[in-house]
Amino acid sequence: MTGNPLNAEQASTKIAALFDTRSAANDAAERVCHEAHLRRGQVRLVHPYEAHFGRKLEPENDAIARTAVRSHLMMGTLGAVVGLAIVGILHRQGVEAVMDSPGFAIGAALFLGMVFGMLLAGLVTARPDHQLVITPVREAVQHGRWALLVHPTTPQQCNEAMRALRNTTAEVLRTA
Structure with a gap:
């Protein structure tokens, strides 16, 4: 349910x-x-x-394991997308750090977005x-x-x- x-x-x-x-x-x-x-x-x-x-x-032990995998994949991906969106917004606004190192900014945003997404997924899984x-x-x-x-x-x-x-x-x- x-x-x-x-x-x-x-x-x-x-x-x-x-x-x-x-x-x-x-x-x-x-x-x-x-x-x-x-x-x-x-x-x-x-x-x-x-x-x-x-x-x-x-x-439902098997379903709990599926919830863990599903939530981590979905929330990690969503976090990465949000991180990229933030970098895009910052790039459009001309933030100097993003303009000077766009590759580093994208990498950091992907990493941090995935980490935060997976942390939230852990909370969903822990119930x-x-x-x-x-x-x-x-x-x-x-x-x-x-x-x-x-x-x-x-x-x-x-x-x-x-x-x-x-x-x-x-x-x-x-x-x-």
Whole structure:
């Protein structure tokens, strides 16, 4: 569920709900599947004290790798184009440093534009918004609570899942 051309994940939005009991978590899982029309693989339970639940939080490892490659290529190229555009503008304005060494200016603009573009791509790939869900889930599981993880693939599924979870007693968390 993404309008972002840099992202290769099908379910880039993560929703988590935290529960104190297994029955509440199971009931919520059934409710979300039914009301949001989700497949069973899109809804996962994390047990209290479960050690290795990272795959449940981020099930699309291959898509994350594709996102990294795609975003770095696209943002690096875009950065290079922006750098060249800036050199063009400076050249048109007659900036002495660009006029005296156009080759150096173009090389520096390409390099710096690509570097800044790739730095931004790293931020896109790292998805810092996911920490808003991952950290509370990790802490809840370490303290004996249950976590329900939902991976909607469409905006409609996301809205319906959020609506279904709001009608529970759970603490509900969501990424962008």
